[in-house]
Amino acid sequence: MGISQYPTVLNYSLLDGLTNAFDEIIMVIGRFAPTPSGPLHFGSLIAALGSFLHSRSKGGEWLIRIDDLDTVRTIPGMDAEILRTLEHFSLTWDGEVLYQSSRTSFYQEIIEQFIKQGVIYPCSCSRKEVSGSPYPGTCRNGPSSKRAARSLRIRTTDQLIQFHDQVQGEFGQILETETGDFIIKRADGFVAYHLATVVDDASQGVTEVVRGADLLDSTPRQIYLQKLLEYSQLEYTHLPVATDETGQKLSKSNGTLALDTKRSPGYYLYLALVFLGQNPPQDLQYEKSKTCIEWGLKHWDIDRIPAQSSRPSNALSSTENHSETG
Numbered sequence: 244m245g246i247s248q249y250p251t252v253l254n255y256s257l258l259d260g261l262t263n264a265f266d267e268i269i270m271v272i273g274r275f276a277p278t279p280s281g282p283l284h285f286g287s288l289i290a291a292l293g294s295f296l297h298s299r300s301k302g303g304e305w306l307i308r309i310d311d312l313d314t315v316r317t318i319p320g321m322d323a324e325i326l327r328t329l330e331h332f333s334l335t336w337d338g339e340v341l342y343q344s345s346r347t348s349f350y351q352e353i354i355e356q357f358i359k360q361g362v363i364y365p366c367s368c369s370r371k372e373v374s375g376s377p378y379p380g381t382c383r384n385g386p387s388s389k390r391a392a393r394s395l396r397i398r399t400t401d402q403l404i405q406f407h408d409q410v411q412g413e414f415g416q417i418l419e420t421e422t423g424d425f426i427i428k429r430a431d432g433f434v435a436y437h438l439a440t441v442v443d444d445a446s447q448g449v450t451e452v453v454r455g456a457d458l459l460d461s462t463p464r465q466i467y468l469q470k471l472l473e474y475s476q477l478e479y480t481h482l483p484v485a486t487d488e489t490g491q492k493l494s495k496s497n498g499t500l501a502l503d504t505k506r507s508p509g510y511y512l513y514l515a516l517v518f519l520g521q522n523p524p525q526d527l528q529y530e531k532s533k534t535c536i537e538w539g540l541k542h543w544d545i546d547r548i549p550a551q552s553s554r555p556s557n558a559l560s561s562t563e564n565h566s567e568t569g
């Protein structure tokens with residue numbers, strides 16, 4: 244090797260060093276955003292465990308955000324119960340818990356910004372008039388009736404919004420024809436879920452969203468808002484959704500699969516790992532939650548997660564929740 248090549252070699256190693264340094268700087272931040280309208284159930288445990296393992300297995304942080312915007316649905320004390328349940332399963336979080344109810348003035352600022360940009364408009368349609376999707380754009384050029392405006396909608400476009408989901412693959416929607424202009428501020432005065440989620444993910448520095456596949460089709464709307472607000476797009480992973488015997492998603496409304504705190508947490512963590520295709524050893528169900536989490540962190544493999552919804556296991560019997568959690 245001639246001496247003239249030294250500078251080249253030197254440059255490469257310098258570049259390597261720089262790349263590694265950048266890798267370390269880009270921190271992975273995941274989050275779990277339960278609604279305090281009921282206790283966590285098996286479906287929400289899957290979402291919590293999946294997002295925890297996905298972030299923490301990469302050395303990232305995992306945050307908790309309480310989606311308590313809808314004060315009608317919020318049950319007092321339920322936030323504390325959810326946090327206790329997460330601790331029971333050794334799903335420990337980083338930093339302080341963020342309550343969305345503390346953020347309303349910030350959401351209002353974003354709404355004012357949208358009003359200035361001319362991208363939102365008042366809608367006076369009743370729920371009955373716009374039942375079913377997409378919203379036909381009735382109030383796009385001014386309220387359709389003399390009734391007072393009830394909500395604020397954001398203008399959508401005919402552009403295809405597509406993204407790659409880590410489990411579900413390519414997914415895209417043309418919002419104008421598939422959802423229509425969607426609500427940013429609800430008729431009851433609460434800021435809509437999509438806006439609060441996007442704004443808080445950005446404020447908290449979240450880099451990846453792991454949640455149930457029932458929210459897959461809400462993602463293009465959230466990406467659309469991210470673009471309007473000039474936020475970075477996140478990495479999305481939509482996990483299969485646990486269903487009951489009739490194929491219904493486990494939820495508060497249809498009553499399903501409560502987590503029995505008298506059972507060992509290892510039992511549920513084992514079942515959740517099985518549900519997520521991680522193939523845990525059977526003995527893991529008799530272990531402490533910490534041991535199960537350690538096993539999950541060591542073996543987490545996103546390629547093993549099945550895309551389809553399914554019934555978790557007949558070992559579980561029936562009971563209970565919403566938005567990002569079940």
Ligand SMILES: [Zn+2]
Nearest residue numbers: 366367368382
């Ligand atoms: Zn309308």
